[in-house]
Amino acid sequence: MKNFFTIISIIFFSIIAFSSLENDAPPINSETKPVLKVTSKTLYKEYSNNEIAADDKYKGKIIQVRGTIRDIGKDIMDEAYISLIGDDFFGDVQCFFPDQSYLLNLKKGQRVNVLGYCDGLFMNIILQNCIIK
Numbered sequence: 024m025k026n027f028f029t030i031i032s033i034i035f036f037s038i039i040a041f042s043s044l045e046n047d048a049p050p051i052n053s054e055t056k057p058v059l060k061v062t063s064k065t066l067y068k069e070y071s072n073n074e075i076a077a078d079d080k081y082k083g084k085i086i087q088v089r090g091t092i093r094d095i096g097k098d099i100m101d102e103a104y105i106s107l108i109g110d111d112f113f114g115d116v117q118c119f120f121p122d123q124s125y126l127l128n129l130k131k132g133q134r135v136n137v138l139g140y141c142d143g144l145f146m147n148i149i150l151q152n153c154i155i156k
Contacts, residue, residue, distance in 0.1 A: 048140035048151035055085060055154075057138055063090025063116040067109025070144050082143040087156055088116055089136050095129055105129060107137065109148065117147040125155045 059081065061069075066088055070077040090107030093115055097103055103123040106115040118137045120126060129135065139150030 048142070049085070051085060051138055051140065051152045051154055053154065053156075055138060057087035058084040060087045060089070063088050063107035063109050066116055066148055067114050070148055071110070071114065074144055078143050081141040084141055085138065086141050086150070087136055087138050088118070088150065089134065090116060092129060092131050092133050092135060095126055095131065105135070105137070106147065107135070115147045116150060118150040118153040120153045122154075125153070129155075 061081075066077075066081065066086075069080070088107060090109075092105050093108045094106040095104075098119075102119050103126055104117050104119045105126060106117050109115045116137075118139055136156040137150060137153050138156045139153035142149040142151055
C-alpha cells in the first residue's frame with residue numbers, strides 16, 4: 024500500500040511539474056488591456072458551477088482579477104506565485120509571475136489587481152505571465 028501512495032504521489036507531482044513547463048501565454052506588460060475584469064471569488068464560483076462555460080469565457084484570454092492574497096510562494100519548479108482567495112476553504116486563483124519583483128512588497132491578506140493569461144482549471148485556476156496592475 025505504501026508503494027501505491029508513492030507511485031500516485033510521483034505521478035501527481037510529475038503532472039504538476041510538466042504542466043508548469045507549458046507556458047504558451049503571451050507577454051504581458053503595463054500597457055496590456057484585459058479582455059475581462061472579474062473578482063477571484065466570482066471567477067472561482069463560475070469555474071465551480073460549470074468548468075466548460077468558464078473555460079469558454081476566460082481560458083486563453085488576458086483577464087484582470089481582483090482579490091485577496093491567501094499565499095505567496097514558489098512552486099516545485101521555483102516559479103513565483105500568489106494565490107488569491109477563490110472560496111473560503113481551499114479553492115484559489117493561482118497567479119504565476121515571471122518577474123518576482125512584483126511580489127517583494129506584497130503581504131497575505133492584501134487586496135490586489137492581477138493581470139494575467141488564464142490557463143483554466145488545474146486544481147486551482149491558473150493565470151500565467153502575471154503582473155500587478
